[in-house]
Amino acid sequence: MESSGKLIETGEEVLLYLNERKSWLVRVEAGKKFHSHKGIVDLDGVVGRTYGSEVRTTLGATLKVLPADYLDHLERIARRTQVIYPKDMAYITLMANVRSGSRVVECGTGSGALTSYLASHVRPGGKVFTYEVREEFQENARKNIERLGLEDSVEFRLKDITEGIDERDVDAVVLDMATPWLVVGIAYRALRTGGRIVSFSPTINQVERTVEEMRKTGFVGVKTVELIMRTYKVKVNETRPDMVMVGHTGYIVSGRRC
Amino acid sequence: MESSGKLIETGEEVLLYLNERKSWLVRVEAGKKFHSHKGIVDLDGVVGRTYGSEVRTTLGATLKVLPADYLDHLERIARRTQVIYPKDMAYITLMANVRSGSRVVECGTGSGALTSYLASHVRPGGKVFTYEVREEFQENARKNIERLGLEDSVEFRLKDITEGIDERDVDAVVLDMATPWLVVGIAYRALRTGGRIVSFSPTINQVERTVEEMRKTGFVGVKTVELIMRTYKVKVNETRPDMVMVGHTGYIVSGRRC
C-alpha cells in the first residue's frame, strides 16, 4: 500500500503548502479552522482525504496537503527561536561523528532544535545529555522533543556545565554557548580517547579563545570552518544567486581528545 | 571502564596523528611496518598499548595513536576518489530527511562514501538502495561499506537508474550523477507522498535542467543552494581565513513529491 493511499486522521500534523516560499505546519483538529492571509480552511474538511490532495481556502487559494515530517518540525522550531541553522546542525553532527549508539553531551539545550537533530542520529541505543541553566528553556525544549517523539534518546540536565559534566567516556561534546572556552577542560575529561568536541560561535573572538584553550588542553586535529550558504534563483535566462542572503551564522571549531 | 584503558589489538585500525595537517589511517598487523616521510613505525610495537599513547618513528617524529572512527574512514575514502565533500553529504542527508528507518534510493554508488553516510543514518530498520552501472565501482563501494560494517543497511543495484527504480513508496531519492534530470520523473513515481528528492551537481547547467524538470513533474518546495566552506587559521594576532580554499564543489537542489 502506498502512503499516498493513507487517509488523514484527526490529530495528525500536516503541511499546508502554498508555494515555494510559504507553507504552514498545522494540526488537524475537529471543529478547528486554519486562518492565513490567503483565507480560511475548515480542518474538518481535511480529515479523511489522502495526502497529496488539495484544499481551497475561503479566498480561493489552493493549498496542497502533505504529511509533516521531521524536517518540517525542525524548520518550525528554527523559525520561532534564534537557533543554529540547519546547514550548521548537519555539519556539527558530522564533525562530532554522531551515529547510532553515540553518547553525546550538548550545551546549551536552548530550544531543543539541535538536541532533536543529534537525538535523531544517536538512535537506537545512544543518548544525548543536554545541559541548560534556564529552566523555562529546558521546559520548552522538552515539549519540542516530546512532540517529535525523541524523548527516549534525550536526558535533560538542569545544571551549569561550567561546574562539571556528570557523564564520563562520552563520544562527543557539542557546545553552542556564549563562553565555550570555559568548558574545554571539562569536556576533555568527559570524553573518551578519540572522542570529539565541536563548538559553534558567532564571533571570531569566541573562536580565538576556544581554539587557544583547546590547544592548551591537549585536543588534537583542531579545525575552524565557516559554512556560507548561497541560495539561488533558478529559471532559464534568469539564473543567479539571490540578491539578499544570510551572510553569517557562526564558526564551527572541532577537535579530538587524545 | 574507560576506552582510554582499552589495549590496542592486532587487526584494529588506528589513526596515527602527526599534526593538524597530517595523520594516517593504519591497520595494526603483526610483523608489518608503517612507512611515511617522517620515518618508519614498527606496528608490532603498537599492539598492547593504550589509545592516546605515543610512538616514535625511526626519524624521531612523535605520533599519537587514536582509535579510528567512522569519520576517519569517510575522510580516507574521500581523499582517494572524487566524491562529494563531507559538508555536502551532511546537508544532503538533512535535506533528504534521512533518519532511523528511512528507505532511501541513491544513484550513483560511486565510491560508496555518500552511501555509507546515508546508511549510518537509516539504521536500524532503514535501507539504502544504491544504483550503479559500472561494476568495478560497485565492487569497490561494497568493500568500503563492508569495511565500515554497514552492509546490513545497503542494497546494491547494478542497474541504469534511467531505466527505472525497483522500489516504491521510498522516503527519499538522492542523486549524484551527470544527468539527474533524466531521473526526475522516475524518482517522482518511486517516492511516497511528501517524500524528498535531493540532487547534487557541479555545474549550473545541470541545475537548470533538473529544476525545470522538477517543476514540470510536480515537485513542490524546489530549492537550490550552495554551501561554501571557508577554513580559518586561528592564532592570536594571526587569525584570518586560509589564503587558498576549495572555491566550489557543487549545487544542491531539493524538492518534495506532492
Next chain:
Amino acid sequence: MESSGKLIETGEEVLLYLNERKSWLVRVEAGKKFHSHKGIVDLDGVVGRTYGSEVRTTLGATLKVLPADYLDHLERIARRTQVIYPKDMAYITLMANVRSGSRVVECGTGSGALTSYLASHVRPGGKVFTYEVREEFQENARKNIERLGLEDSVEFRLKDITEGIDERDVDAVVLDMATPWLVVGIAYRALRTGGRIVSFSPTINQVERTVEEMRKTGFVGVKTVELIMRTYKVKVNETRPDMVMVGHTGYIVSGRRC
C-alpha cells in the same frame, strides 16, 4: 591654510553625519531647513561655520558637518537608482584599464553613476562616449554628470548601440545592459588592437551568451569573475561578518581585442 579653516558658504553641498549608518547630503541654501527623523536643522545656521563643526537638531541630535566629496555623490546616486555597486565600478574601471587620456565607450548610460566614475579617471584628455536609448535616463544622467563637474569628459549618445558604435580605435568598451552579447562584434570593430571589453551582468545566462560570443569574435584573455563583498561588525569581543548581506550583484566578464 588648512581646509579645516575654510568657511561654509551658501550653495555648497555638505554631508550631515549622524553615525556610521546614517548621513545626509544637503545643499546649504539660505532660508531652508533640513528635516530628518532626528529633527530639523536650520541651514542658515550652517553658513559661516568651519567644516568639522557640529550642529544640533531641534530634537537634540548632534550632526557633524563635512565637505561633500565625489564619493558622497556617487553613493547618493547609487542609492536612488538600481546601479552597479561601487565595488563593481572600481573593478570594471581597473579591468578596462581606464586611465588619464583613455577613450571609453559605455552602454547604457543609466543614471550616469558608472559614467561618472569612468569620467573621473579619463581626465584629462580622455573621453567617455556613453550610449543610451531612453531619453529621460540620458537627461537625468546629464544632470548628475554636470552636478559633479565632469561634463567635459563625457559625450552623450542617444542611440541604440546594437546599431553601431560611432567611435573607432577606442581603448575600452564597458557594457552594463540586458543583452551584451548583441554588442560584442560591434565592440570588437570599435576597439583598437589590445583594447579591452568589460561587461557586467546579473545572470549566469547572460554571461554564457556573452562569453561564447566573445570567443567566437576573437577576443582573447576572456575571464569571468564575481566580487562578493562581506561587511563586518568590528568591536572587541563581538567581531563577526554582518548577519545580512548583499549576496549577489553581478558577474564581470572581460577580454581583449587581438
Next chain:
Amino acid sequence: MESSGKLIETGEEVLLYLNERKSWLVRVEAGKKFHSHKGIVDLDGVVGRTYGSEVRTTLGATLKVLPADYLDHLERIARRTQVIYPKDMAYITLMANVRSGSRVVECGTGSGALTSYLASHVRPGGKVFTYEVREEFQENARKNIERLGLEDSVEFRLKDITEGIDERDVDAVVLDMATPWLVVGIAYRALRTGGRIVSFSPTINQVERTVEEMRKTGFVGVKTVELIMRTYKVKVNETRPDMVMVGHTGYIVSGRRC
C-alpha cells in the same frame, strides 16, 4: 590611423599571448630570443610587424602579439612580489576617493604596485607621497614607477611613518603595513577635514586594533569590508565557479576625518 596599423619597434614591450591562462610580457630587443616551455621566439622577427599578428615558436606554438598596457605591467609586478591584489587596489582607490589632483599619502611603498595605481589616478596635478623604511624596496619600487612613466606623480619618502607624516592637509592616507593602528593618530593630523583613511590588513586582529584606534581618534564613517573574488569557468553545459580559489587576501577598513 588605427593603432592596429602601428608597427612594432625595437625596445617596445609587448604581450605574447598563448591562451586564457598564459601570456608573457616581453621587451622586443634586437638579437634577443624569448624562451618558454612552448619553445623559442626570435624577437628580431617581431620587429616591424603589426600588433595583433601571430608568431610561431620553434616548437610550433602560435603566440599573438599585443601591445603591453598598464594592466599587463601591474599584473607582472603583482606576480613577482606579495602585493595587494588588483581587486583590492581598485576598491581602496575608490574608498580613498582618489581622483585627478588628489594628494595621497601611502605607506608602505613595497613593490610600488599600489603606488602605481594611485599615481595613475591622481594625474594631473595630484601627488602620491609614499613612505617606506627599507631602502632596497624603495629602489625597486622607483624602478617600477619609472618604467611605467609615473615618476612625476610620486614622491618617495625613506622614513618610518610612525615618526610622522611630513605632509599636511592631504586628501587621503592609504595604509598597507603590519601595524596600521600606530599611524591612525598621525594620519588624522595629516588629513584635511573630510579626508579619508583606508587601511588594508590580512588578519582580523589588525583590523580590530585599527578600528578601535580610529574610533578613539575621532574618525567617522568607519567601515570594514572584505572583497571575495570568485573566478568562473564559463562554457555551455560546464559553467561553474572554479574549484580552487584565493580564499582570502585581506580586510579593508576605511573612515573619514571629521
